Amino acid sequence: MAPQKLYAGAKLRDIRGRLGITQKDFAAKLGVSLPYLNQMENNNRPVSTTVVLALAQEFGFDVTELGQGDSERLVSDMREALADPIFAEAAPQLADLRLTASNAPALARAFLTLHRAYSQTHERLASLDEALGREGAQLQPSPWEEVRDFFHYCDNYIDAVDRAAEHFAQLRTGESDIRQAAMGRLALSGITVRRAREAPLRAFDKERQELTLSSLAPPETQTFQLLVQVALLRQNQLLDATLDLARFHSDEARAIAKLGLANYFAGAAMMPYTAFLDAAQETRHDLELLAARFGASIEQVAHRLSTLQRPGAKGVPFFFVRVDQAGTITKRHSTTRLQFARFGGACPLWNVHRAFETPGRFLRQLAETPDGVRYISLAIDVSKTGGHFGAPRRRYAIALGCEVRHGAALVYADDLDFTRASAFEPIGISCRICERENCHQRSVPPLEKRLTIDPTRRDTLPYRLE
Incomplete structure (x- = not known):
């Protein structure tokens, strides 16, 4: 199979803009003519090997970023939006969408914002009585969707927060584990920690300077919530600075995002980047071994694996998703070419849905998407007990996977036959775009x-x- 040509015009323009140099000077540093650079920046020519090497040597640029970015997920998001019946007679061809995502990503995002506003307005009009009685209704994305898109387009990796969490984990002098380190930092802030059977997972009383955790929660959950509180109290300036750059549309979105960043800090502190990446490679991404080593849950480990996208030290690009029993996606992220539906559920042929039938067991699946890309997917039930008899049980399943070309790095790929085409089950994203x-x-x-x-x-x- 011939190697796929690399078109990265938008990325080249972005690099030149960040450097603050003219197109002529940029061409000279890359060792190409000005017309040739102009053609590459407009995606009329693929990026040459000479340019890739020059980017690395002259500017220290991580060239793996050229083949990534937003294009694939923008195409997926636009196709899903265009599945709306309103576009039935005028939906662009896939080739046009790819050109838009590559050459005009800002226009693609503006279209998605506009369609989201239209969809929400349509939903409000469907219940007109309620909409008329609501004050201050605005055409803007829901806070939840806006925050989810923020992490989605950051590749679920927030460098400043990740490095701060790693620094925190490395400084725990005198404490045997990260939980004791978190308790110590809270004590320095004058906060006492107690546990109670009837408490929520985490409750902070600012006036009494008291943090209460549920004694029924698993140890890894208690550790995680301790670290969330550490982030909210001792990393507040960092979190606010990150939120200022994001420029959310509403206070609600900013508040949700702040909690999301605190959660990110907690996971990154429990599983600090360098140590966790080394352990993942050493164990060949064995989720159970990693959970035992870092005192984390299977879900926490799987989610952390999907965030290992630090420039210059990237891990295997994974997708990660969590679904409920109705098939609704409650968490989603992908650094692979596989992109999830923004609304509704996942493909019913995917093994994540079968995980509910076999609790406690890892299910493996070789799958192929309509674009011909092949993946290995690992699914398991991660349902959560209420802690006592009669308490409601929250039912979830997660899936973690990557392209089969990374199969040698996964213990779960052992004894699977990647050479047999019939071993791969056909899956899609959502029916309207499959x-x-x-x-x-x-x-x-x-x-x-x-x-x-x-x-x-x-x-x-x-x-x-x-």
Whole structure:
């Protein structure tokens, strides 16, 4: 198979803008002519090997970033938005979407913002009585969606917060583990910590300077919540500075994001970047061994693996997702080419849904998406008990996976046959943007296909795709 050509015009323009030099000077430093650079910046030519080497040697640029970025996820997000029936007669072709994502990413994001505003307005109008009685209704993204997009487009890696958490973990002199370190830092702030059976996972009384944790929560959850409180109290300036750069549209979004950054700090402190990356490579990403070594849960470890995107020290690019029993995605992130649906559930053919049937067991799956990319996916039930008899049980399953080209780095890939095409199950993203014509689990027709209805024939689907 011929190597895929690399088009990265938007990234080249961004690099030149950050350097603050003219196109002529940039071309000279890269060793190419001005017309050639202009063609690369406009995606009329692929980025040459000479330019890749010059970026690394002249500017110390991490060239792996050229092949990544927002293009794939922007294309996926636009296709999902264009699945809206309002675009049924005028949906652009996939090639046009890829050109837009590569050449005009700001325009693509503006389109997504506009469609989100339209969708929310449509939902409000569907319940007009409620909308009329609501004051201050505005056409803006919901706070939750805005924060989720913030982490999504940061590749779920926040460098300043990650490094601060790693520094905190390295400074725990005299304490045997990270929990004691967190307790010590809170004590320095004059805060006492107690545990109570009827308490929520974490409750901080500012007036009494008292932090209460649920005694029924697992040890790793208690440690995590201690570190969240450390972040909110002792890393407040760092969190606020990061939020200032994000420029959220509402106070609610900023508040949600601040808690998200505190959670990020907690996970990064429990599993500091360099030590965790080394351990992941040593154990070949064995989730159980990593959980035992770092005193974390399986879900915490899986989520942390999906954040190892530090420039110059990147881990295996993983996707990570958590779903509930209804198939709704409650957490999602991908540094791979696989992108998840922004709304609704995941593909029903994916093994994450079967994890509920076999609690406590790891399920492995070889899967292939419609674009021909092949993945190994690991799924497990991570349902959470209420801590006592009669308490409601929260049911979740998670999936962690990567492209099969990284299979040698995963213990879970051992004895799987990557050479047999029939070993790979066909999966998609969501039915409206999945092009598979013979899927027995399809719920709605794909966006870009016309239907033929034959009243004399009924197959798995009640229609045929032209």
